[in-house]
Amino acid sequence: MLVKAYAAALQGVNATLITIEVNCSKGIKFFLVGLPDVSIKESHERITSALEFNGMRFPRKQIVVNMAPADIRKEGAAYDLPLAIGILAAAEKIKADKVGDYLMMGELSLDGNLKSVKGVLPIAIKAKEEGFKGVILPKANVREAAVIKDLEVFGVDNIHEVIQFFNDELALERTIIDPRKEFYSNQAAIEWDFSEVKGQESAKRAMEVACAGGHNLILIGSPGSGKSMLAKRIPSILPPLSLSESLETTKIHSVAGKINHNGSLIAVRPFRSPHHTISSVAMVGGGSYPQPGEISLAHNGVLFLDEIAEFNKVVLEVLRQPLEDRKITISRAKFTVEYPAGFMLVASMNPCPCGHYNNPNKDCVCQPQQVQKYLNRLSGPLLDRIDIQVEIVPVPFVDISDTRPAESSENIRKRVIQARQIQENRFAGEPGIYCNAQMHTRLLHKHAQPDPGGLLQLKNAMERLSLSARAYDRILRVARTIADLEGAENVQANHIGEAISYRNLDRENWAG
Numbered sequence: 092m093l094v095k096a097y098a099a100a101l102q103g104v105n106a107t108l109i110t111i112e113v114n115c116s117k118g119i120k121f122f123l124v125g126l127p128d129v130s131i132k133e134s135h136e137r138i139t140s141a142l143e144f145n146g147m148r149f150p151r152k153q154i155v156v157n158m159a160p161a162d163i164r165k166e167g168a169a170y171d172l173p174l175a176i177g178i179l180a181a182a183e184k185i186k187a188d189k190v191g192d193y194l195m196m197g198e199l200s201l202d203g204n205l206k207s208v209k210g211v212l213p214i215a216i217k218a219k220e221e222g223f224k225g226v227i228l229p230k231a232n233v234r235e236a237a238v239i240k241d242l243e244v245f246g247v248d249n250i251h252e253v254i255q256f257f258n259d260e261l262a263l264e265r266t267i268i269d270p271r272k273e274f275y276s277n278q279a280a281i282e283w284d285f286s287e288v289k290g291q292e293s294a295k296r297a298m299e300v301a302c303a304g305g306h307n308l309i310l311i312g313s314p315g316s317g318k319s320m321l322a323k324r325i326p327s328i329l330p331p332l333s334l335s336e337s338l339e340t341t342k343i344h345s346v347a348g349k350i351n352h353n354g355s356l357i358a359v360r361p362f363r364s365p366h367h368t369i370s371s372v373a374m375v376g377g378g379s380y381p382q383p384g385e386i387s388l389a390h391n392g393v394l395f396l397d398e399i400a401e402f403n404k405v406v407l408e409v410l411r412q413p414l415e416d417r418k419i420t421i422s423r424a425k426f427t428v429e430y431p432a433g434f435m436l437v438a439s440m441n442p443c444p445c446g447h448y449n450n451p452n453k454d455c456v457c458q459p460q461q462v463q464k465y466l467n468r469l470s471g472p473l474l475d476r477i478d479i480q481v482e483i484v485p486v487p488f489v490d491i492s493d494t495r496p497a498e499s500s501e502n503i504r505k506r507v508i509q510a511r512q513i514q515e516n517r518f519a520g521e522p523g524i525y526c527n528a529q530m531h532t533r534l535l536h537k538h539a540q541p542d543p544g545g546l547l548q549l550k551n552a553m554e555r556l557s558l559s560a561r562a563y564d565r566i567l568r569v570a571r572t573i574a575d576l577e578g579a580e581n582v583q584a585n586h587i588g589e590a591i592s593y594r595n596l597d598r599e600n601w602a603g
Contacts, residue, residue: 125160300593
């Protein structure tokens with residue numbers, strides 16, 4: 092008897108339908124074809140043990156299993172459940188009439204219990220697109236799949252429940268959640284708040300500007316000046332995730348296996364902070380069987396590189412293309428996958444090897460050549476993609492001891508959201524452009540041209556401070572954002588002046 096069961100394979104952040112064709116005939120051999128990996132070939136032993144533990148026997152027939160399409164490599168133990176059900180249905184051990192109505196995934200333990208699997212959200216989306224009645228998954232994954240409307244999602248603990256379901260002996264309980272209600276209720280769950288930060292008003296202002304315009308940001312300061320503390324609070328002032336952004340972000344984390352068992356949609360913007368020993372593959376994604384990297388896990392959120400000068404130079408250079416294109420393409424001989432990578436880069440670094448260059452409280456012991464060599468660890472092309480460069484100084488005692496609360500993240504976020512709405516309206520007719528940081532030369536001339544006073548100030552600053560040529564466009568982008576925060580129609584001299592103050596590393600004499 093020939094029976095078809097259905098599963099799904101992950102390719103990038105999307106799923107591809109896999110048809111598991113099982114044919115039983117006279118004989119005793121077992122054949123599994125269709126480009127399965129070793130873990131799938133080992134499913135025979137797991138299925139045999141699971142069935143025996145639950146009072147059934149593996150069919151003593153010749154069984155041929157084909158996993159189509161055969162040119163797509165299948166990997167992982169998540170195919171155990173559909174393979175087992177397909178084999179039982181083909182051997183007429185269970186009823187086969189409903190097997191084709193459901194997409195199934197789940198890894199079997201030797202006692203028949205089902206373990207959680209990765210990529211459930213894109214799999215559920217694929218099941219909805221292909222018109223399946225529902226999906227059958229391990230209970231640990233059901234909330235993740237239940238965010239898809241008009242799709243029956245059943246969570247099971249053991250293969251015995253699935254067998255009883257197809258034999259009409261047990262009615263599985265459908266999992267139903269209200270993703271919108273949970274999403275909006277969880278958006279307020281922000282751990283860090285700017286009201287806890289003492290002093291550092293200029294740094295907080297720079298972060299507000301960066302978030303309002305989607306600008307990349309680097310913080311330069313002595314150890315203990317608060318760089319990491321400030322960076323952790325950036326997600327609290329970014330605009331809240333929209334439902335579409337949340338779905339896209341959740342898909343990436345689902346594929347990477349980063350979703351909590353009781354979680355559904357990600358409601359708060361991601362904040363990823365990899366260690367400086369990270370490899371380039373772990374940063375951008377890839378591997379023999381590609382997985383999303385840190386830049387994709389930070390999609391629609393923040394990628395924080397603490398002590399960026401300590402990162403391997405190769406790792407930093409691979410960030411250049413994703414920063415421009417907002418995606419990363421991983422190519423292999425037989426396939427190519429693409430992961431989203433629309434993140435806001437926030438970096439921090441010491442100004443010199445000893446960390447105390449320009450520190451008003453401690454003397455720097457580094458030679459000028461050492462300071463310059465340390466700063467040169469960041470290449471010009473990478474710095475060219477960082478709009479705002481802010482110097483952080485240690486907080487004086489009078490500010491540390493001040494018991495009055497500072498301005499809350501909620502108030503700052505309101506101003507950021509208003510500025511983003513202005514930009515959304517401005518770029519409504521520009522596909523792929525949604526914030527000032529993405530403006531190219533034509534848009535700069537159209538929307539960020541300063542008034543005569545601002546243009547003169549910019550000219551004088553570039554000559555007096557020896558600003559590099561690449562700083563010109565960056566200053567205009569940031570000035571446009573500052574104007575948006577004030578609700579100003581045109582870029583004025585005061586906006587240009589503040590934007591110039593955020594270009595510390597472009598000054599030729601900054602490091603002596």
